[in-house]
Amino acid sequence: MNNELEQVETNKLPKIGDDAPSFTAVTTQGTINFPEDYKGKWVILFSHPADFTPVCTTEFMTFASMQKEFKELNTELIGLSIDSIYAHIAWLRTIKEKIKWNGLENLEVEFPVIEDIKMEVAKKFGMISPNESSTQAVRAVFFIDPKGKIRAYMYYPQSLGRNFEEIKRVILGLQKADKEGIATPANWKPGDDVIMPAPGSCGLAKERVENHDAETYCLDWFLCFKKEK
Numbered sequence: 001m002n003n004e005l006e007q008v009e010t011n012k013l014p015k016i017g018d019d020a021p022s023f024t025a026v027t028t029q030g031t032i033n034f035p036e037d038y039k040g041k042w043v044i045l046f047s048h049p050a051d052f053t054p055v056c057t058t059e060f061m062t063f064a065s066m067q068k069e070f071k072e073l074n075t076e077l078i079g080l081s082i083d084s085i086y087a088h089i090a091w092l093r094t095i096k097e098k099i100k101w102n103g104l105e106n107l108e109v110e111f112p113v114i115e116d117i118k119m120e121v122a123k124k125f126g127m128i129s130p131n132e133s134s135t136q137a138v139r140a141v142f143f144i145d146p147k148g149k150i151r152a153y154m155y156y157p158q159s160l161g162r163n164f165e166e167i168k169r170v171i172l173g174l175q176k177a178d179k180e181g182i183a184t185p186a187n188w189k190p191g192d193d194v195i196m197p198a199p200g201s202c203g204l205a206k207e208r209v210e211n212h213d214a215e216t217y218c219l220d221w222f223l224c225f226k227k228e229k
C-alpha cells in the first residue's frame with residue numbers, strides 16, 4: 001500500500017456495528033488496554049482538539065461534573081487529544097485549581113485522558129478531519145457497548161461545543177432499546193412513550209391495531225407506542 005493510501009485507510013471512521021478498534025494507550029490514569037479493561041461496560045471515547053483551549057475547557061468541566069451520572073449508567077469515559085501527558089496533567093490541574101464557569105468549579109477529571117502525540121488512536125477511530133486540521137482531532141464521540149461494538153457516534157467541528165445532555169440521552173436510549181427491544185421517537189427523553197418495532201406480517205399488523213393491550217396504542221399499523229406513564 002502506498003503511503004498516501006495507507007494514511008487515508010488508517011484515518012477511516014469505523015462504522016456503527018463495527019468492533020471498536022483495540023488499542024493500548026498512556027493516559028492520565030495510567031496505561032489502559034481497550035477493550036480488555038472495559039469488558040461488560042459501556043464506553044464513551046471522545047476526542048478534543050487541544051488542551052488549554054476555551055471550548056474544550058468548558059466541555060471537560062461539563063463531563064467532569066457528570067462523571068458520577070455516567071458511572072451509574074455503567075458507562076466509562078475516555079478522553080483523547082494529540083497532546084502530551086504533561087500538557088494533559090497541567091491542563092487538568094488548572095481546571096481544578098483555577099477555572100470557575102457556569103456554576104462549576106473545583107472539578108477533578110477522574111476519567112483517563114489519552115496522550116496521543118503520534119495520533120495512533122485518533123487515526124484508528126478516524127478522529128482527524130484533515131481539512132479542519134491535520135494536527136488536531138475534531139470533537140468525535142464514540143458510543144461503544146459492553147461487547148465492544150460501536151453503536152453511535154457524533155462528529156463535531158472545533159468551533160462547536162458538544163451537548164452533554166444529548167450524550168447522556170444517547171446512552172440512555174441505546175441501553176433502553178437493548179433491554180426492552182423498543183425504539184425511541186424523535187426528541188425522546190426518559191419517561192416518554194417508546195416505539196414498538198413495526199410488525200413484519202399482515203397478521204401481526206392487524207393484531208397490533210385491533211387487539212392491542214392497555215399498555216400500547218397505535219396511530220396506524222406501523223406506528224405503535226408503548227406507554228411509559
Ligand code: BEZ
Nearest residue numbers: 049050053054055056158
Ligand atoms: C477550543 O476548544 O476553543 C478550540 C480548539 C481548537 C480550535 C479552536 C477552538
